Amino acid sequence: MRRLLPWLFLLSVLPAQAGLFDDQEARKRLDDMRSELGARMDKLEAASRGQIELANQIEALKAEVAKLRGQVEVLTHEIESTQKRQKDFYVDLDNRLRKLEPQIGAEAKPADAAADSAAETRDYESALNLFKSGKHKDALNAFLNFIKTYPASPFLPSAHYWAGSAHYQLGEYKKAMELFGKLAATWPDDAKAPDALLGQANCQQESGDAKGVKKTLETLVAKYPASAAATVAKQRLAKRR
Numbered sequence: 001m002r003r004l005l006p007w008l009f010l011l012s013v014l015p016a017q018a019g020l021f022d023d024q025e026a027r028k029r030l031d032d033m034r035s036e037l038g039a040r041m042d043k044l045e046a047a048s049r050g051q052i053e054l055a056n057q058i059e060a061l062k063a064e065v066a067k068l069r070g071q072v073e074v075l076t077h078e079i080e081s082t083q084k085r086q087k088d089f090y091v092d093l094d095n096r097l098r099k100l101e102p103q104i105g106a107e108a109k110p111a112d113a114a115a116d117s118a119a120e121t122r123d124y125e126s127a128l129n130l131f132k133s134g135k136h137k138d139a140l141n142a143f144l145n146f147i148k149t150y151p152a153s154p155f156l157p158s159a160h161y162w163a164g165s166a167h168y169q170l171g172e173y174k175k176a177m178e179l180f181g182k183l184a185a186t187w188p189d190d191a192k193a194p195d196a197l198l199g200q201a202n203c204q205q206e207s208g209d210a211k212g213v214k215k216t217l218e219t220l221v222a223k224y225p226a227s228a229a230a231t232v233a234k235q236r237l238a239k240r241r
Contacts, residue, residue, distance in 0.1 A: 124155045131162055140166035157183055157190040164199055173203040194220060194229035201233070214240065 127142030143163035147156065164179030176199065183196040197220040204212035217233040224230050 120150050120153055120155070123149070124153070124159065127159070128162060131166060136166045136169040140170065157187040157192050161192040161196055161199070164196065168199060168203060168206075171206075173206050177203045188223075194224035194227035197224075198229040198232060201236075 123142070123146050127139055127146055130142055131139035140163055143159045143166065146153070146159045147163065150156065150159075153159070160179045160183040164176045164183070167173070167176035167179065180196040180200040180203070183190070184193050184200070187193060197216055201213050201216040201220070204210075204216060214237070217237050220227075220233045221230045221237070
């Protein structure tokens with residue numbers, strides 16, 4: 001009986017030790033699972049923060065695009081308004097010029113001189129009507145022919161202006177500048193001189209000559225401050241500041 005006691009004691013202790021080992025293993029596995037879960041939560045939070053930052057960037061880009069669209073609309077409107085004003089100037093300024101120009105045939109002239117004067121007026125008006133109709137190439141040829149045919153005509157400054165304007169409409173800015181420049185230099189007191197300087201500035205603008213534009217507009221304002229063209233020049237200079 002005494003020999004059996006140690007064995008009986010050993011048998012009673014073994015299950016308790018086995019249970020202790022099972023508990024330790026379970027705790028270890030639980031700790032491992034908690035660590036893994038914590039790591040996954042950290043990754044999830046990092047990914048969530050990244051998505052939030054991306055969403056914020058997208059919203060910022062959308063706002064910037066909307067802002068740029070607004071600026072484009074404003075610039076488009078300004079360009080359309082400027083083009084309309086230029087077209088109105090063509091008609092209005094020519095009408096004012098016609099009132100200021102000496103009346104052809106007002107004085108008594110020989111019959112042949114009167115006929116020449118009538119032909120001169122007819123040719124000028126025909127060329128001008130071509131321009132107003134949008135036939136800029138035909139108008140250009142008509143005005144250049146008028147300049148050669150009637151070198152002493154009182155319409156000569158206007159013919160240079162409209163020929164320059166036709167070149168401008170055709171995208172021939174260098175040739176347009178030559179005609180505008182000749183008008184401004186040869187007939188500085190003519191009603192078309194301020195408009196010729198404005199046309200010259202427009203050509204410089206299209207040619208990318210920013211310094212030239214500024215200088216020409218400043219010259220226009222200084223020489224013809226009360227002209228309609230000077231009003232436009234002042235507005236453009238103000239926008240450049």
